[in-house]
Amino acid sequence: MTGCATPGFRAGAPEGAIDVIAHRGASAYAPENTLAAFALAADMKADWFELDCTLTKDGEVIVIHDSDIERTTGHLGRVKDLTLAQLKALDAGSWKDSTFAGEGLPTLAEALDLAKERQIGVYVEIKNSDDDNQLMTEIIHMTDGHDRLRPRIKRQLLSMIRDSGSRNFELTQKAIELVRDRDMERQIVIQSFAPIVCAVALIEAPEIRTELLASKDEKKPHHWPLYLRWAELLEPAGFNTNNDTLDEALLAQFHAQGMTTAVWTVDDEADMKRLAQWGVDAIITNTPDVCLQVLEAEGKR
Numbered sequence: 001m002t003g004c005a006t007p008g009f010r011a012g013a014p015e016g017a018i019d020v021i022a023h024r025g026a027s028a029y030a031p032e033n034t035l036a037a038f039a040l041a042a043d044m045k046a047d048w049f050e051l052d053c054t055l056t057k058d059g060e061v062i063v064i065h066d067s068d069i070e071r072t073t074g075h076l077g078r079v080k081d082l083t084l085a086q087l088k089a090l091d092a093g094s095w096k097d098s099t100f101a102g103e104g105l106p107t108l109a110e111a112l113d114l115a116k117e118r119q120i121g122v123y124v125e126i127k128n129s130d131d132d133n134q135l136m137t138e139i140i141h142m143t144d145g146h147d148r149l150r151p152r153i154k155r156q157l158l159s160m161i162r163d164s165g166s167r168n169f170e171l172t173q174k175a176i177e178l179v180r181d182r183d184m185e186r187q188i189v190i191q192s193f194a195p196i197v198c199a200v201a202l203i204e205a206p207e208i209r210t211e212l213l214a215s216k217d218e219k220k221p222h223h224w225p226l227y228l229r230w231a232e233l234l235e236p237a238g239f240n241t242n243n244d245t246l247d248e249a250l251l252a253q254f255h256a257q258g259m260t261t262a263v264w265t266v267d268d269e270a271d272m273k274r275l276a277q278w279g280v281d282a283i284i285t286n287t288p289d290v291c292l293q294v295l296e297a298e299g300k301r
Contacts, residue, residue, distance in 0.1 A: 016279065016300060017300060018275075018276055018280060018281065018282060018283060018295050018300040019047040019048060019262070019281065019282035019283075020046045020047050020048070020282070020283060020285065020288050020291045020295065021046065021047065021050050021123055021262060021282050021283065021284040021285070021288075022037075022038075022040075022044070022048065022049040022050065022285065022286075022288040023050050023264060023265050023285055023286045024037060024049075024050060024051060024052065024065065025037025025038040025039075025040060025041045025049045025050075025051070026040040026041040026043075026044055026046070026049075026287075026288055026289070027286045028267070028286040028287045029287075030096065031072065031095065031096035031097075031100050031103055032065065032072065032096075033052060033063045033064055033065055033072075033092075033105070033106075034092055034093060034100070034103045034104070034105070035103070035106050035110065035111065035114055036093065036100060036103050037049070038051070038106075038111060038114050038115070038120075039114060039118065041120065041288055042114075042115075042118040042119075042120045044288045044289045044292070045288075046120065046288035047121055048120065048121035048122060048123050048282075049115070049120060049121075049122060049123070050122075050123035050125060050284060051063050051108075051111055051122065051123070051124060051125065052064060052065040052125045052127055053108045053124060053125070053126060053127065053171070053175060054067070054079055054080070054127040054129050054171065055079075055080060055129055055167055055170065055171050056079060056082060056083055056084045056087060057080060057082055057083050058083045058084055059170070059174070060083075060084040060107060061107060061108040061109070061171065061174050061175055061178065062084065062087055062105055062106075062107055062108070063105060063106045063107065063108055063110075063111055064079055064087075064092075064105055065127075066079075067079055067080070067127075069082070069087070069090065071095070072092050073090040073091060073095070074091075074094075074095060075090060080129070080167075087105050088104055088105065090104065090105060091103070091104070092104055092105045108124070108175060108178050109178050112178060112179065112182055112184060112188075113182070115184070115187065116182055116184055116187070121187050121188070121189070122184075122187065122188050122189070123189045123191055123262075123284075124175060124179075124188055124189065124190050124191070125191050125192060125213070126168075126171055126172055126175055126190060126191075126192045126194070126197045126201075127171075127194075128168065128192065128193055128197070129167040129168050129194075130166045130167040130168050130196075132166050132194065132195075132196045135161065135164050135166065135196065136195060136226075138160065139157060139160065139199075142156070142157070142160075143157075143233055148232070148235055149203075149233055157199060157203070158199075158200065158203050158204070161196055161199065161200060166196060168196045168197050168200070169196070169200055171197070172190075172197050172200040172201055172204070173204065175190065176190075176205045179205075179208060185207045185208050186207075188208055188209070189208075189209045189210070189211055189237075189238075190205075191210070191211040191212070191213050191238075191240060192212070192213060193213045193214065195230040195234065198210055198211075198230070198234055198236055199234055202234055202235075202236065209237045209238075210236050210237060211236050211237055211238030211239065211240050211259075211260070211262070212227065212230065212231055212234065212236045212238070212239050212240065213240050213241070214227035214231075214239065214240075214241055214245075215241050215242040215244070215245045216241075216244075216245045231257070235258075236259065237260065238254075238259050238261060238262060238281070239254045239257075239259045239260075239261055240261060240262040240263070240284075241261065241263065241264075242263065242264050242265070243263055243264065243265070243266050243271055243275075246261065246263055246275075246280070251278055251279070255279075260281035260282070261281050261282075262280070262281060262282035262283070262284055263275055263280050263282070263284060264284035264285075265284055265285060265286060266283050266284065266285050266291070267285055267286050267287050267290070269290065269294050272285070272290075272291055272294040272295070273294060276294070276295055276298040277298070283295075
């Protein structure tokens with residue numbers, strides 16, 4: 001494996017190289033999910049920056065992590081209840097530092113344009129934007145006895161998702177369109193905790209790398225086997241999990257299934273060294289500069 005890079009984007013990366021993904025941009029130093037944080041990640045020579053996106057009230061794709069705006073703007077309200085114009089009027093930088101006053105919430109289009117100009121990859125995390133539990137249960141039942149999605153089942157599954165009216169379908173379609181409009185298919189990875197998002201991306205846009213996000217939750221232990229089942233069915237390019245969930249055996253399992261693994265959110269240098277020694281494919285970090293230094297010292301760059 002040569003890291004999580006989409007084929008052709010980091011051509012020539014040495015065997016065993018580990019990619020560095022700037023979590024919500026270089027968010028230890030700049031306000032998360034802003035153009036300032038993404039530009040800083042590029043300045044620091046990260047391989048990728050990661051962002052979160054969801055839909056506004058008027059159907060635009062905006063970059064923000066939370067479902068509400070209070071934490072990063074100081075205002076009250078849910079993203080899905082606000083228009084793009086209303087969201088664009090907010091200051092999403094001052095909470096981090098006064099030097100970032102006036103830094104706004106970018107659209108996915110603006111973030112992609114910056115990445116294309118700066119030649120940095122983008123991990124586009126599509127947020128779970130609807131309650132698809134009933135739909136997912138129906139799909140799991142429909143695919144019982146199948147170890148993967150055959151073409152006929154893919155068509156049936158996509159039809160079920162489309163007919164459900166899920167906002168996840170609309171959001172994923174719009175994100176794909178924005179990537180294709182910029183000819184950035186080989187510069188982008190789509191990832192999501194929502195299996196429905198991953199299913200739509202994998203079926204509708206096989207030319208764009210798609211990876212599944214999941215972690216173990218002690219309060220909901222039944223969720224983890226379901227994520228493993230979704231990975232079996234969907235066959236994503238990667239299975240990404242958090243630092244507390246991953247161990248060497250699980251990493252070996254993912255690799256044996258042909259999936260890469262990116263680990264989040266890793267800011268401790270000792271954790272970076274341990275994961276590098278295990279042979280993870282990418283590290284998602286708020287401090288990409290530190291991570292690059294650690295990986296270089298470990299001979300993983």
